Amino acid sequence: MKRDSAAPCLSDRATGMARSVLSEINNLLDTLAATGEAGSIDLRSLPLSDVDREQLEEMLGQGEVRVEMDLAGKTEIWETTFPGVWWIRHRGAADKIATEEIAVCRIPEILMTHPVDIEAAAGRLRAELETTNV
Amino acid sequence: MSDKKTLGELLTERGVSRRTFLKYASYTASILALPPTAATAIAQGIANARRQSVIWLSFQECTGCTESITRAHTPSIEDLIFDFISLDYHHTLQNASGHLAEEARMTAMEENAGKYIVVVDGSVPLKDDGVYSTIAGMTNLQMLEETCKDAFAVIAVGSCATFGGIPGANPNPTGAVAISDIITDKPIINISGCPPIPEAMTGTIAYLLSFGSIPELDHLGRPNAFFGEAIHDRCYRRPFYDRGMFAKSFDDEGARQGWCLYEVGCKGPVSYNACATLKWNGGVSFPIQSGHGCLGCSEPDFWDMGGFYKPLSTATGDALKFAGGAAVAGAAIGAASAMRARNKRKQVMKEGK
Numbered sequence: 001m002k003r004d005s006a007a008p009c010l011s012d013r014a015t016g017m018a019r020s021v022l023s024e025i026n027n028l029l030d031t032l033a034a035t036g037e038a039g040s041i042d043l044r045s046l047p048l049s050d051v052d053r054e055q056l057e058e059m060l061g062q063g064e065v066r067v068e069m070d071l072a073g074k075t076e077i078w079e080t081t082f083p084g085v086w087w088i089r090h091r092g093a094a095d096k097i098a099t100e101e102i103a104v105c106r107i108p109e110i111l112m113t114h115p116v117d118i119e120a121a122a123g124r125l126r127a128e129l130e131t132t133n134v
Numbered sequence: 135m136s137d138k139k140t141l142g143e144l145l146t147e148r149g150v151s152r153r154t155f156l157k158y159a160s161y162t163a164s165i166l167a168l169p170p171t172a173a174t175a176i177a178q179g180i181a182n183a184r185r186q187s188v189i190w191l192s193f194q195e196c197t198g199c200t201e202s203i204t205r206a207h208t209p210s211i212e213d214l215i216f217d218f219i220s221l222d223y224h225h226t227l228q229n230a231s232g233h234l235a236e237e238a239r240m241t242a243m244e245e246n247a248g249k250y251i252v253v254v255d256g257s258v259p260l261k262d263d264g265v266y267s268t269i270a271g272m273t274n275l276q277m278l279e280e281t282c283k284d285a286f287a288v289i290a291v292g293s294c295a296t297f298g299g300i301p302g303a304n305p306n307p308t309g310a311v312a313i314s315d316i317i318t319d320k321p322i323i324n325i326s327g328c329p330p331i332p333e334a335m336t337g338t339i340a341y342l343l344s345f346g347s348i349p350e351l352d353h354l355g356r357p358n359a360f361f362g363e364a365i366h367d368r369c370y371r372r373p374f375y376d377r378g379m380f381a382k383s384f385d386d387e388g389a390r391q392g393w394c395l396y397e398v399g400c401k402g403p404v405s406y407n408a409c410a411t412l413k414w415n416g417g418v419s420f421p422i423q424s425g426h427g428c429l430g431c432s433e434p435d436f437w438d439m440g441g442f443y444k445p446l447s448t449a450t451g452d453a454l455k456f457a458g459g460a461a462v463a464g465a466a467i468g469a470a471s472a473m474r475a476r477n478k479r480k481q482v483m484k485e486g487k
Contacts (some may be wrong), residue, residue: 028448040170042163044411047368063389072211092211092360096416109174110160114140114152116181 017048017054021102025060025085028104032084038105057101060085067111075113077108141218141343150217155181158214162344165337166359167414179344180218184211184480187242187272187283188364190224193274194267194301194310195256199292202329203336215336218343222250225269227447232272236270239281247284253335254278254313257301259292261309278316287321287348288313291335293431296324296355305439312359314355321348324355326407328431333412334360352406354434362413365428366402368410372396389425399443407432 021041028039048056061081069075074091088107092098142155159177163170192200201213201356204227221227222242225233230238242250256274257438259266264273272280282288290313293299299311314322341349343423366372374380374394381388381395387397396403402410409420422428427443430436 008340008353042170044164051385069153071151071157072214075157084138088160089212090161092161093213093416096418098163098211101160101164101170103170110153110156116146117151117153 012050012051013049014055015047015049017046018059019054021046021048021056022059025082025102025104029082029084032104032106036106038103040104041102043100043102057087060087071109075110077111138180138184139184141183144185147215153399154176154214155213158211159344161211162340163339164350165333166341167362168340168359171179174343175482178342179346180340183346184238186218186222186339187246187289188219188221188253188339189242189285190221190227190253191253191274191281192225193254193256193258193278193295194308195292195294196300197226197255197336198329199255200224200296203291205332210310212333212336214284215340215403219339232270232452234375235329237312238242243281249286251282251289251339252282252285253289253291254295255290255292257298257312259308259310259317260303261307263327266308275316276406278313278437282317283319286479287342288317289323289325289338290334290355291325291330293436296326296391299328300437305327322355323348323351323357326432328429330432331360331408331412334408347442356406356432360408361406361432363406363408364392364403364405365405365410365422366400368408369402369422370410371422386427395422395425395427395441397445398427399445401430401433401436401442402428403446404435405430419481471475 006064017083019084021043028041031037031039043056047093063079063083066078068074069077071090073093075093076091076097077086079086084104084106086103086105087100088108088110089100090098142152145155146152147436155177156173159173159180163172164261166172168176176355190200193227212339218240223239225235228235228238256267258264258274258278264275267274269277290296294301294310295313296308297313298310301308314324317457323338325338328336337351341357341359344448349359351357352361354361357410365433366375369375370395371392374392375396379391379393380397381393382397383389389398400422402422407429410422413420413423428437429442
């Protein structure tokens with residue numbers, strides 16, 4: 001994602017932050033493997049330059065799973081080439097990125113169906129069965 | 135009006151899934167600078183909350199704060215906050231007018247006594263018995279005191295409500311004062327800026343809904359999540375400052391190369407706000423990125439502090455006061471001012487409890 005800037009700035013250069021984030025991901029993966037405890041990193045909170053972000057995305061790559069969701073704007077989730085490391089990108093108004101995080105877990109929570117939604121689904125299906133002759 | 139059902143029940147009926155809650159919560163955690171793992175607690179907190187009654191009072195203001203919070207053009211994750219609140223009174227946005235509008239305010243106060251939030255934009259004129267701004271035959275002072283009496287908390291949005299702003303600028307012809315100068319027995323959250331960043335307003339309301347408490351505030355009563363760092367510290371031009379590379383005018387080579395705007399009057403080093411990180415217009419840009427120095431609009435008395443195009447290092451005595459703890463010569467004045475504000479804040483919070 002290129003910055004739409006009137007003037008050049010240091011955001012056009014690599015700062016070494018990508019490597020720091022990768023080291024943190026490595027630590028989180030170790031923890032996940034050893035204890036099962038999940039972790040995450042809010043990319044928006046980090047002073048990543050555009051080049052840093054591109055480096056990070058390139059180094060992590062895209063693995064076997066990719067999901068697109070429509071939740072008040074698009075959400076894109078993919079497992080990276082490192083199993084257990086997920087890239088979650090939430091888009092908001094005008095398709096702009098609202099927030100972005102790296103989740104280190106077996107499966108991101110947002111992909112799991114919430115019990116409340118399951119209960120509502122059961123009720124809705126029961127109601128439809130009562131009123132249709134399929 | 136507030137609903138007896140929880141927000142989770144209300145939105146499930148409308149087909150809004152918990153995944154959408156979780157997405158909103160992730161977004162909220164990010165703008166509040168909370169760890170992503172806080173999203174689950176935020177989603178649960180909002181789902182269990184009731185629609186929050188909000189009474190919005192507009193006094194001596196320009197409606198820029200309302201424009202800021204309603205700036206989105208398409209329904210999106212950022213707008214979900216409007217499903218979480220019941221905006222029971224707002225001059226500009228409500229359909230009702232005249233007596234019906236005032237009845238709506240009174241009804242909301244009665245039905246939600248002790249629970250509603252009052253949002254105020256604009257300063258309050260006190261000179262000549264407050265005649266310079268009246269609504270429905272009441273002075274702003276009367277309406278503010280009446281409405282805040284049974285409120286849970288007050289959110290002052292914009293630099294007029296938080297510090298007096300432009301109406302309070304020299305020579306302050308109407309005797310304009312900030313909300314915190316009048317309301318002293320309720321928790322007050324100040325969200326300054328001219329206008330404030332929309333995410334700072336909606337994020338603060340989302341925090342109140344999720345956790346049922348006031349977020350951590352700085353010495354001027356502003357949420358630390360949005361006002362905890364100087365714009366200068368998060369500015370992408372900061373490395374040029376560190377290297378001593380400054381634009382000397384708006385059309386020189388330094389300006390074209392995107393160098394630091396300190397010497398053309400940027401107030402970023404003494405301005406605490408989230409412009410450099412959250413940015414404006416959906417994250418497109420912010421004033422410094424567009425080539426103009428920061429005006430310091432989120433700081434007290436920004437309008438009177440020596441000129442927008444004078445560098446801080448050559449500013450007048452008033453500007454040194456503005457610089458507060460950040461400028462060497464202004465450090466003592468800034469510290470004293472901060473202490474007064476901190477003491478006042480403690481007193482208010484104590485009395486509020």
